[in-house]
Each structure stands twice: as C-alpha cells, then as structure tokens.
Amino acid sequence: MTRATVVLVLVLLSAACQPPAPTTPLVQQVRAAITAQDFAEASATLDAFKATQGETPEWLEAYSWIGRGHLAAARLDEAERHATAVYDMATAMLKTRPMDAETRLPIAYGAAVEVLAQVEARRGARSDAVVFLERERTAHAGTSIEKRIQKNINLLSLEGTPAPSITAVEHLGPTPPSLDALRGKVVLLFFWAHWCSDCKQMGPVIAALEQAYRDQGLVVLAPTQRYGYVQAGTDATPDVETPYIDQVRRAAYPMLAEAGVPLDTANHLRYGVSSTPTIVLVDREGLIRLYHPGQMTRDALEPRVQALLAAPSAAATP
Numbered sequence: 486m487t488r489a490t491v492v493l494v495l496v497l498l499s500a501a502c503q504p505p506a507p508t509t510p511l512v513q514q515v516r517a518a519i520t521a522q523d524f525a526e527a528s529a530t531l532d533a534f535k536a537t538q539g540e541t542p543e544w545l546e547a548y549s550w551i552g553r554g555h556l557a558a559a560r561l562d563e564a565e566r567h568a569t570a571v572y573d574m575a576t577a578m579l580k581t582r583p584m585d586a587e588t589r590l591p592i593a594y595g596a597a598v599e600v601l602a603q604v605e606a607r608r609g610a611r612s613d614a615v616v617f618l619e620r621e622r623t624a625h626a627g628t629s630i631e632k633r634i635q636k637n638i639n640l641l642s643l644e645g646t647p648a649p650s651i652t653a654v655e656h657l658g659p660t661p662p663s664l665d666a667l668r669g670k671v672v673l674l675f676f677w678a679h680w681c682s683d684c685k686q687m688g689p690v691i692a693a694l695e696q697a698y699r700d701q702g703l704v705v706l707a708p709t710q711r712y713g714y715v716q717a718g719t720d721a722t723p724d725v726e727t728p729y730i731d732q733v734r735r736a737a738y739p740m741l742a743e744a745g746v747p748l749d750t751a752n753h754l755r756y757g758v759s760s761t762p763t764i765v766l767v768d769r770e771g772l773i774r775l776y777h778p779g780q781m782t783r784d785a786l787e788p789r790v791q792a793l794l795a796a797p798s799a800a801a802t803p
Contacts, residue, residue, distance in 0.1 A: 515547040519554035527551060542589035545574055549596035561604050568600035584628040595630040599637050606641055615642050636757030636778055643776045648672075648767045649755045651708055653747040657731050661745030664771060667704055671793045674765035675707040676753060679715075679733040681761040683780050690783045692740040694790055701794045702769070705740065708747040768793050 509517075511534050518527035528551070534544055552568035555561075575594040584591050598621050605614035615638055622634040651674070653661045664672065675691050677684035695705045715721040715729040727748070735742045756763060759778070766775035766789055775789050 511543055512547045512550070515550050519550055522554075522558070524551065524554065527554070540574060542578070542587060542593065545571060545578070545593040546589040546596075549593040549600075552600040553596060556600050556603055559607075561607060564600055565604045568597045568604070572597035572601065584625060584630065591629045595633045598630070598634060602637050602641070611641055632754055632757055632759035634757075635754060636759045636763075639757045639776050640778070643773050646773055647771055648674075648765070648773050651706065651747050652749040652751045653745065655748040657709075657727075657734060657746040657748055658741075658743060659745040661706060661747050662704075664706075664767065667706075667767075668771050669769050670702045670704045671698075671769060671790065672767040673703060673705045673790065674756070674763075674767065675705060676756060676758045676761060676763040676765070677707060677709050677738075678712065678761040679709065679730045680712065684762045685737045687762050687780050688738045688740075690781070690786065692738075693783060694787060695740055698790060698794060703790060703794060705744070706747070707738070707741050707744065708749070708752040709734075710748060710750045710753050766790065766793060768796065 511530070514530050515527045518524070518530060531544065531548055531551075534547070538544065548567070549571045552564050552566075552571060555564035555567060571593055575590060575597060578590055579594070582590070584594070598618070602614040602618050605611070605617065618634055618638045618641070622631060622638065625631055625634065648664050651661070651664055653663070673691065673694065675684075675687075691705060691707075695703060709730060711723055711726045711730065713720060713726065715726055721729065730748070734746060752758075756765065756776075757778075762780060764775065764777040764781050764786065765773060768774050774793060
C-alpha cells in the first residue's frame with residue numbers, strides 16, 4: 486500500500502468517525518416552508534420526521550405552524566382543521582404528562598388554542614371565541630400557557646374597556662402612581678423584561694414619545710417582573726434578580742432610571758403579557774384604546790398617542 490493510499494484510507498476513516506453535520510431543526514424547516522407558502526414541502530418534512538421518530542412534542546410543535554400559516558393566509562377552514570388536529574393530539578399527550586414537563590408541548594397546545602379562537606373571531610363569533618379562551622385559561626391556570634391565553638382574550642375583548650389595575654406593592658425606584666391617580670392623562674404602558682432584546686430596541690421609541698408629549702399629558706408606566714434568572718439564563722433568587730433588573734433598567738432604559746417601575750407577576754398575567762414588549766395605551770378616561778403584543782415602530786405608535794392626547798376628556802367637556 487502506497488503512502489498516498491494510506492493517507493486516503495485514514496482520511497476516509499476519520500470522516501466516517503465524525504458525527505453527522507447538524508441538521509436544521511424541524512420547527513425551523515417547517516416555518517421556512519410556510520413562509521415560502523410551500524405547504525406541500527412543510528407536510529413532506531413533517532411526514533419524513535414522523536416516519537422515523539413518531540409524533541413527538543417537537544413534531545407537534547412544528548405541525549402547529551401549519552394551522553398558523555393557513556390562518557395568516559385567511560384560509561380559515563384549513564386553519565381550523567389543522568389546529569383541531571394539534572389540539573386533539575396535545576390533549577391526548579397531556580393525559581400522561583403535565584403541561585410543563587417540557588417546553589414544546591405547551592407551545593403546540595397554546596398555538597392550537599390561539600388559532601381556533603382566532604378562526605371563530607374572524608367568522609364573527611367573537612363572544613364564542615372569548616368563552617372558549619376563558620374555559621382554556623381556567624383549565625390551565627398556573628401553567629406556562631395561561632399568559633398566552635389571557636393575551637388572546639385581551640386581543641379580542643380588552644380595547645374599549647377599563648384598564649385593569651397595575652399592582653405596585655413591589656417596585657423599583659419611587660412608588661409608581663396608580664392608573665386611577667393618572668386619570669385625565671394618556672398612559673402608555675410598556676411591559677418589558679430584563680432579557681428582552683426587542684424591548685431594548687423599542688426603548689428609544691418610548692423615550693422619544695415620552696419626551697415629546699409629556700407636557701401634553703403623556704405618562705409612561707413600565708411594569709416588569711422577575712423570571713427566576715439573570716444574565717445568560719443563570720438561575721437566581723429574588724434577592725439576586727431584583728438588583729439585576731434594576732441594573733438593566735438604568736443601563737438600557739435611561740427614561741426609566743428615576744421612574745417608579747412596578748415589579749409584579751400579577752400585572753403581566755392580568756394583561757396577558759406572554760410577548761415582550763407589550764404596548765397598551767390608556768385614554769384620559771382610563772379606557773384601553775390600544776393593546777399590542779410585540780414591537781411597534783414610532784411611525785405606528787405616535788399617531789395613536791397623538792389622537793388620544795388631542796381628544797378632550799369627559800371631565801373637561803361642558
């Protein structure tokens with residue numbers, strides 16, 4: 486055997502011993518196919534995974550994106566069909582394990598509940614959708630999907646209603662004002678989390694609006710909560726996490742450095758804050774006029790603020 490042959494054999498043996506190159510996670514593959522509106526490819530990817538590994542929670546989470554994709558495309562019958570299948574399979578799995586035994590099952594279940602409610606609402610049965618969501622919230626109180634379900638209840642029913650109170654028994658900085666004490670002002674509620682990069686990106690938008698309109702009656706109130714960990718996901722007790730949150734507040738949100746920040750999980754649960762940031766606008770009468778989970782640009786948010794500031798309060802109307 487020549488030296489070149491020996492080298493070639495060693496190279497081949499070495500390659501054979503190497504672990505396989507990492508593949509794209511199933512959920513990411515399915516989402517990419519749906520983004521491209523290639524539902525056939527998404528289904529084929531799911532079928533291939535199922536043939537070798539079965540209907541695992543990972544498979545179910547990926548499958549839940551089929552219903553979401555059809556909902557986004559306004560194909561309500563298809564959205565309902567796939568979401569019902571996910572809901573039924575997840576319900577069967579929950580008979581043998583708790584909701585939060587791992588992370589994927591609650592994501593799939595929550596997605597199915599969300600799609601089914603949105604389908605009902607888009608068909609004009611908003612009240613039925615809210616009843617369904619309230620039943621699901623009661624059934625899964627105390628689990629990781631409770632906030633997500635509350636968020637969807639709020640999306641369907643919160644705007645135009647009195648703003649739920651903001652609890653501030655625990656807080657950072659000075660004692661924050663209550664919503665009752667802010668009646669007559671326009672209040673921008675900015676729900677944020679210390680780990681949330683989207684919140685940090687939106688911080689300058691909130692700061693600019695507060696600076697531009699505070700003399701006209703805009704007040705920013707920015708509730709947050711503890712999550713049980715600090716930087717890099719390191720577990721932390723409240724005594725450790727609280728000063729870390731305060732450090733993030735001062736470093737990432739200069740407009741909040743001297744503000745009172747409510748620190749209570751109850752606020753996030755009450756407002757269904759499963760997505761951060763969540764933006765809520767409360768008018769001068771204490772009614773919610775905007776409920777928006779996720780980021781907003783200044784171009785999208787500023788006109789809503791201006792409209793509420795321009796509207797006279799009932800107290801000022803003769």
